[in-house]
Amino acid sequence: MVDVPRQVFLDHRTYRRRRLADLARVLPVIGMVLLLMVPLFWVQGAGGTVTSHAILWLFGVWAGLVVLAAWLASRRLEPEVDPKSGPRPLLSDERGRG
Amino acid sequence: MGSLNVLIVVCLSYVAALFAVAFAAERVALRGRAHWLHSPLVYTLSLSIYCTAWTFYGAVGNAARSGLEYLTIYIGPSLVMIGWLWGVRKVVRIGRSQRITSVADLISSRYGKSNLLAVLVTILAVVGTTPYIALQLQSVVESFASFAAADPESVPGAGRGGDSASTALWVAAGLAFFTVLFGTRNLDANERHHGVVMAIAVEAVVKLVALLAVGIFVVWGVGGGVSETLARIDASQLGHWQMASSRWSGLIFLSAAAFLCLPRMFQVLVVENDNETHLRTASWAFPAYVMLMSLFVVPIAVTGLELLPAGSNPDLFVLTVPLSQGREGLATLSFLGGFSSATSMVIVASIALSTMVSNHVVMPIWLRAHGGGATVSGDVRNVVLLARRLSIVGVLLLGYFYYRVSGGGAALASIGLISFSGVAQFLPALLGGIFWRGATRLGALSGLIVGSAIWLWSLFLPSVGTGVILPASVLEFGPFGMWWLRPHGLFGITGLDPLIHGVFWSMLCNTTAFFLVSVFTFPSPMERLQGAQFVNVFAHSTAPQGWQGGAAQSEDLMIMAQRILGAGQAQALFQDEARRQGLAGFLPEPSAGFLQRLERELSGSVGAATAHAMVGQIVGGASVSVEELMAVADETAQIMEYSSQLETKSEELARSARQLRAVNEKLTQISVQKDAFLSQISHELRTPMTSVRAFSEILRDTDGLTGAERAKYASIIHDEALRLTRLLDDLLDLSVLENGQVSLNIRSGTLAEVLDRAVSTAVQGGRLTILREPDNEMIAIETDFDRLAQVFINLIANAQKYCDAADPVLTLAVQRRDGLIIVDFIDNGSGIDADMHGLIFEKFSRVGHHKAGGAGLGLAICREVMARLGGAVAYLPGQGGAAFRVSLPEKPAIATQ
Incomplete structure (x- = not known):
């Protein structure tokens, strides 16, 4: 049994990391708004949207999401770690302040 | 040498190279030096089987027909992966901790290891995937055909139908061979298929490179740069994109759902995952991959529309654009990309389906037919392997027949999304199962049945083609004239896009049935146990399943395990466990922990439900089912209640005893008093009686008494008599009072x-x-x-x-x-x-x-x-x-x- 330790909200060693995890969780929602909902507001009907603009917007947002996701992934934000994968090494900034 | 022959040679060498790669990966993995095999990059690339030939070729065709709508197919999964902390990670953790072998296994395990659910999911998965496999075969055949058409040496038109059929057959046979060879090497479906995964990773690179190469050629070779290409796009017939908003959001949802539910995606995402941290990389690398895959789709479509004669099949622009420009090398690369997409999808899909079919359909039937015992003679391992190989061949044959029957027309092209919406029916049961403890087996069953019935009626049967199964009259007026059951106008709602209409109704009814039935039914103990483990997987990753192996024979277990896992693996497992328990030799104590571990190992080979049944068979009477545990718990509760009752009673007894003691004391005192009174009353009676006797004797015997003396003695006698009378009166009075008279x-x-x-x-x-x-x-x-x-x-x-x-x-x-x-x-x-x-x-x-x-x-x-x-x-x-x-x-x- 690996119990999830009780998390102190203001634990200064992990506070930023947990907030970034919140950002990581919100990221798909942001993506949904920008990729799914925004195009719904575009001009419909006879004219339609200029395709190149749509391409630039969609791929721009997409690339932005990828970059953000990559940055967040590099911060190792999972709250718990798979016991089979071994202990999670401390990040350098956590080590410094711990 | 014609280009077709070159193509066949290239194709064969490519296949040979893939075999070599798979072999090499297996060998390296066997020697245990395959660290790079476990890299997150390989995992990410293996996820790319999401991009099949349907997306490789079809995306361009789709773009040529309906603009940017093809992006929905990629945006959905991208969002799912970016939001990996929500769902994907949980599914993967559950898959790893419960040794889940397929999406059917996951759903069946969650709902109390129900085999009925597993069978249902398996059937739906097979029905949904078969046309998809047919689609892959069609794409390979058509890409061959477009080369043949461009080849001046081939005879145009002659025997084309027969050719395409035989091409499809050969491709199917080749794929079956490859899949059987590398896909059933390990019996343990839970273990990674290193060869297969490596081959898929290579194919992922090939198809990305191929598509990028064509794209770069189109943008910079034909188009003349980025801005010029954008200008050309705007100037083309795709210049103004008219989005169908219901399709845009509906398809994003559908592709996201399918990404989680497709058996082949589940296979690479969950089953083949051997390190959860790989998800971290995949969370951004997979969206990046599919973004690159879709980046050049519109330019290729626009260029194709511009360069090729009107009426050319836009689905094949990826091939025909380079061919029309005389770039045979590029076209060959592009062909390999499409070929890779098709083969990797078919391989993984048939592995996933064969696992499901053999674990949930063939094995239970076989076990039942053989007396249900795991100790029957014969090598179960061989049976499982055979079942799996036959399933692979069967699945591919089904795909081939579907291709032959449907004739490979345009009807097939739309089957991709139909297939997506079929497997999306798993979504409520899947997500409900991992996030909601209240979800019950009956709820999942009803959701699946309702959802798949609507899917069959409104999407699948019409997709086969008007008049094939459903006559045109049914499509137009509904069955038996029931207008509200028209496949494309359920409940009178018409005017929606047929696909969105079907997805909407099937998902809505599925979710509603799942939810409502779950709310009003009660989960069995096993469901409650499994549900807690699934929903709270991060809180506890081990499974308390409640084997109690008192009477279990380790030797029997070992015999069974050897039959299923193979002698070497089983012996290693038993020896390891014995060592862990501090015992020498091969036979560990059949402790609860060991039985649980064994069951999980076995479930990797034969599925959770079957493994549970087999271990239960051997452990037999000593197996403590959850029901029995509950019964024991009830008994304990009863005993506790009884003892508390006893406590109350003993208190009562103590009280009564105290009262009795008090009464007894009183009685004793009264008895003493009575004795005292008796002596007293004898005394009281005797004293006057003595006087009366003495004075009456004096009066009788003494002569010469004076009158005064006589009177005195007589009055004494009288007084004493009065005293006696009073005493007796009192006694009488009391007696009367006491008797209530x-x-x-x-x-x-x-x-x-x-x-x-x-x-x-x-x-x-x-x-x-x-x-x-x-x-x-x-x-x-x-x-x-x-x-x-x-x-x-x-x-x-x-x-x-x-x-x-x-x-x-x-x-x-x-x-x-x-x-x-x-x-x-x-x-x-x-x-x-x-x-x-x-x-x-x-x-x-x-x-x-x-x-x-x-x-x-x-x-x-x-x-x-x-x-x-x-x-x-x-x-x-x-x-x-x-x-x-x-x-x-x-x-x-x-x-x-």
Whole structure:
């Protein structure tokens, strides 16, 4: 049994990391708004949207999401770690302040 | 050499290279040096089987027909992966901790290892995937055909139908061979198929490179740069994109759902995952991959529309654009990309499906047919492997037949999304299962049945083609004229895009049925247990499943495990466990932990439900099912309740014992008193009798008595006789009172009357001073005055007799309280000892031994009289002397029996 330790909200060693995890969780929602909902507001009907603009917007947002996701992934934000994968090494900034 | 022949050579060498890569990966993995095989990059690339030939070729065709809509297919999964912390990670963790082998296994495990659910999911998965496999075969055949058309040496048109059919057959056979070879090498479906995964990763690179190469050629080779290409796009017929908003959002949702539910995606995402942290990389690398895959789709489509003659199949622009420009090398690369997409999808899909079919359909049937025992003779391992290989061949054959039957027309092209929406029916049961503990097996079953029925009716059957299964009249007017059951206008809602219409109704009804039935049914113990483990997988990653192996034979378990896992693997497992338990040799104790571990290992090979049944078979009577555990728990609760009842009872008993002891003490005292009284009364009777006898003898025998003497002796005899009579009267009186045979003479009057009479009768020449409160005594009463006076007289006489003060004073205090008239008789003597309080009202009791004035019946008579009058007399302690309280009801409720 690996119990999830009780998390102190203001634990200064992990506070930023947990907030970034919140950002990581919100990221798909942001993506949904920008990729799914925004195009719904575009001009419909006879004219339609200029395709190149749509391409630039969609791929721009997409690339932005990828970059953000990559940055967040590099911060190792999972709250718990798979016991089979071994202990999670401390990040350098956590080590410094711990 | 024609280009077609070159293509065939290239294709064959490519396949040979793939075999080599797979072999090499297997060998490296066997030697345990395959660290790079476990890299997150390989994992990410293996996820790319999401991009099949349908997306490789079809995306361009889709773009040529409906603009940017093809992006939905990629945006959905991208969002799912970016949001990996929500769902994907949980599914992967559950898959790893429960050794899940397929999406059917996951759903069946979650809902109490129900095999019925697993079978249902398997059937739906097969039905949904078969057309998809047919689509892959079609894409390979058509890409061959487009090369053939461009090849001047080939004979155009001649025997084309036969050619395409045989091409499809050959491709299917080749794929079956590859899949059987590398996909069933390990029996443990939970273990990574290193060869397959590596081959898929290579194919992922090939198809990305191919598509990028074509794209770069189109943008910079044909188009002349980025801005020029964008200008060309705007100038083309795709220049203004008219989005269908319901399709845009609906397809994003659908592709996201399918990404999680497709059996092949589940296979690479969950089953082949061997390190959860790989998800971290995949969370951004997979969206990046599919973004790159879709980046050049529109330019290729626009260029194709521009360069190629009208009427060319836009689905093949990826091939035909380079071919039309004379770039055969590029076209060949592009062909390999499409070929890779098709083959990797088919390989993984058939592995996933074969696992499901063999674990949930073939094995349960086989086990049942063989007496259901895991200890039957014969090698189960071989049976499982054979079942899996036959399933692979069967699945591919199904795909081939579907391709042949449907004729590979345009109907097939739309099957991709139909297939997506079919597997998306798993979504409510899947997500509900991992996030909601209240989800029940019946809920999942009903959701799946309702959802898949609507999917079949409104999407799948119409997709086969009008008139093939559903006649046109049904499509237009509904079955038997029931307009509200029209496949594309359910419940009268028309005008929606048919796909969105079907997805909307099937998902809505599926989710509703799942939810409502779950709410109103109750999960079995096994479901509750599994549900807790799935929903709270991050809180505890181990599974308490409740085997108790007391009577289990390790040897039997080993025999079974060897048959399923193979001798080497089973022995290693048992030896490892024995070592862990600190034992030498191969046979560990069949502890609960070991049985659980064994079951999980086995479930990797034959599925959770079958593994559970097999271990249960051997552990047999000693297996503690959850139901039994619950029963035991109930029993324990009963025992606890019983013991608490016992406790209450024993308290009661203790109380009764205390009361009994008190009563016994009293009885003993009474008995002592009785003895004392008997001796007393004999004495009392004897004394007067002695006098009577002595004086009567004197009167008889003595002569010459004077008259005075005779009179004196006679009066002594008379007095003694009177005394005897009084004593006997008292005894008689008491006896009458006690037997309730007394008749009362009720009169009205005042309390003062009674007291006056009592005082005047009792105090005759005594030195007792009596203090009274005449004002208070004027209370009207209705009672038997003689009896009440008897009580008062007795009490006053007692005070007279026993008050030991120098100046005895008796206070008569009268009060009215709570409907009672209370008369207190308080003297100023030394009172009565506390240990006598309980006895003074008993018969024959006497306080002290001095001045034996009565027989000790007075107070007993008082008590009986007062009881008859509906009142009471009691000793009142703490008044500074002996005090008696007589209480009488104001309104007589006199017992008149």
